Amino acid sequence: MEHLLKHIRQFYPLSNEVNMALVDCFEEKTFTKNDFLLKENQVCRNLYFLQQGALRGYYLLDGKEITHWFAFENAFVTSFHSFITGKPSVENLQFLEGSVLWSISKEKLEQLYNRYHEIERLVRIVYERYYILLEERYVNGHFKTAWERYRDLLHNAPHILERVPLGHVSSYLGITQETLSRVRKQH
């Protein structure tokens, strides 16, 4: 839990009162490798903080799994589209490692919004940051060759390559596993 509070402080420091209210709303969950946090067509009603472990989000395209994001320690995760809209998820969330999370329901989060302006500010700021991270990822993938994408990943997020099977990484980069394997060898 201290991990979560520390993480939050980096975005927007909360008063003691609000910190305590927040702690009351989260519950701990643990999973093992290959477990699913969420499957396609389920509605994601919770926001999670990943304290320990690793997770991927993927969807099916022409029968193939396309991993479009990874998450590691100290990140907020959920199926954002489903969580925000209340519609069934198009993505699956699967653990890449045994993991520990803290979970809060959408209802409880909305109660917190209503009670504490501070929480709404915190979340506004978190969304801002997540928005620009996503934008960055979008731009970095645009108009790049297989080798450039691999090189950029190696530079910006080497932990992904260390902790995730290549098959998942290749779809994350938008290339086939064979191409990733070749490109990696040539350089």
Add this chain to the structure above:
Amino acid sequence: MEHLLKHIRQFYPLSNEVNMALVDCFEEKTFTKNDFLLKENQVCRNLYFLQQGALRGYYLLDGKEITHWFAFENAFVTSFHSFITGKPSVENLQFLEGSVLWSISKEKLEQLYNRYHEIERLVRIVYERYYILLEERYVNGHFKTAWERYRDLLHNAPHILERVPLGHVSSYLGITQETLSRVRKQH
């Protein structure tokens, strides 16, 4: 101004008092085609509401302009990375048509956040929506052929093809102008 208030109501309806406070903080600006709202290396200190017209965001890669977004009537626009972080922009914002915007400074917006929880909620909700729109755009561009990207654009956002030169559209889709031209003819 009524356009802006109406747009806001779709996200989160504000009380009269807050609506009035908001109106006081925005000022109108007009531009002609090809004008720049922002140039590379400038810090973007304002958030804009595009009431009428069209705008693109682009950056330079190997000397070529890469357009990575378009905006049309009834959208909030800014260089999000620069606006949020206060750092110089890597992108240029240029008008594709004569346009009318409403502008609010970051300082004034932050004053509004402090005074009105409602405004912070509104913006939190706007970020949520913009986040999932960006995510959707990210996923739609991933692992698609030139033809699929064109077809999807034609289906999801035909107005772009009607109002924007093909050269800008092609870089938006992550393909060359020649390929877009060919792919378009073949189908």
Add this chain to the structure above:
DNA sequence: TTCATTTTTTGATAAATGTCAAATGGAAGA
């Protein structure tokens, strides 16, 4: 360790897309 399973690499070939150069088409202004 050994076996079974999964992951990664390699090879041969096809398909898609990029590049460069030139031609065509269309729009706006003189």
Add this chain to the structure above:
DNA sequence: TCTTCCATTTGACATTTATCAAAAAATGAA
């Protein structure tokens, strides 16, 4: 209308990447 400028298309060719099949390597369980 003519001219100029910019946008779009076309052609020839090179390059990159995908696809399919199989081999090799790595991993994990018995």
